[in-house]
C-alpha cells in the first residue's frame with residue numbers, strides 16, 4: 001500500500017518563544033524589551049542545560065561533586081554546571097539587578113544602575129530533582145522573576161517579596177522532550193524545544209489544569225511522619241479509588257498535574273517540619289503557574305503566594321494542583 005504523504009507543517013502556526021515574547025511586548029506600549037531580553041537569556045541557558053543533561057553520561061558529568069550547597073545538600077556535577085550556565089547567561093542582561101539561586105548562599109547584586117528603569121530580580125533552582133539524573137529520570141529548572149524595589153537597602157531585602165509580586169514564573173522540564181511552561185501573569189503558555197532547529201516552539205496557549213483527577217503525588221514513604229490530617233486525607237484517598245504518581249522531581253510531578261490533573265504535595269515531615277521545598281524559587285513560581293492555569297496552591301491553610309518571606313532559602317510545605325483536589329486536602333486539614 002502506498003504510504004500517505006506527511007501532512008505539511010502549518011507554518012502560519014509556528015511560533016518560537018522569541019516571536020511570542022516580542023508579540024507580547026508589542027501589546028505593552030512603552031516596553032523597553034528588557035524583560036523579554038531576560039526571558040530570552042533563560043531560554044538560551046536552558047537549551048544549553050538540556051544539551052548537557054542529554055550528554056551527561058557521555059561527558060562523564062553524572063554523580064555527586066563531593067561538595068554540599070548552602071543547605072547541606074549534596075551537589076551533583078550538573079547542579080553546578082546548570083547554575084553557572086544560568087548565572088552567565090543572565091549576568092550580561094542589562095535589566096537585571098539581582099540573581100539568586102538555590103546553589104548560592106547569598107543573592108548576587110549584578111548592578112545598581114539600570115538607566116532609570118525599575119530593574120528585575122531573577123530567582124531560580126537551576127536543576128531541580130538532580131538526583132534523578134543518574135537513572136535518566138526527568139529533572140528541571142524553575143525560575144521566578146520579581147521587580148526590584150529601589151527602596152530596599154540590600155539584595156536580601158529586595159528579594160523578600162511575596163509570590164503575588166512575581167511578574168513572571170516558569171519551569172523547563174528536561175524529559176523525553178524539553179518543555180518550557182511560562183506565565184507572565186496572563187495565563188500559562190507551553191513551549192517544546194525542537195532540537196532540530198534549536199528553538200522553543202509554542203505548542204499550547206492558555207493551558208488549563210483539569211478541574212479534578214483522582215491522582216495524588218507525594219512521597220508516601222513518609223506517611224507515618226506526616227501530621228495526622230494528611231494521614232487522614234491519604235486514608236480517604238485510598239478508600240476513594242485514587243491512584244498515585246511520584247517521580248521525586250517537583251518539575252516532572254507538577255507538570256503531570258498541570259497536564260492531567262490531580263494534586264502534588266510535600267507536607268511537613270518529622271525531618272522537615274516546615275516542608276522541604278524552597279518557597280522563593282520552587283513553591284512560588286509553581287504556585288503562580290498553577291493558579292494562572294486555574295488551579296490552587298496552598299501551604300497548609302495559607303495561599304502560598306501570600307506568604308511573606310523571611311529568607312531566600314526558606315522552606316515551605318506545598319499542596320498544589322486541580323482546584324477540587326486541593327480542596328479535598330484542605331477539607332481534611334480543617335478537620
Ligand code: AHM
Pocket residue numbers: 073102125127128129130131219248249250251266276277
Ligand atoms: P532539590 O532541589 O535538592 O533537587 O530537592 C527538591 C526535590 C523536588 O524536586 C522533589 O519534589 C523533592 O525534592 C523530593 O524529595 P524527597 O526525595 O524527599 O521525596
Ligand code: MG
Pocket residue numbers: 102125127128129282
Ligand atoms: Mg529543587
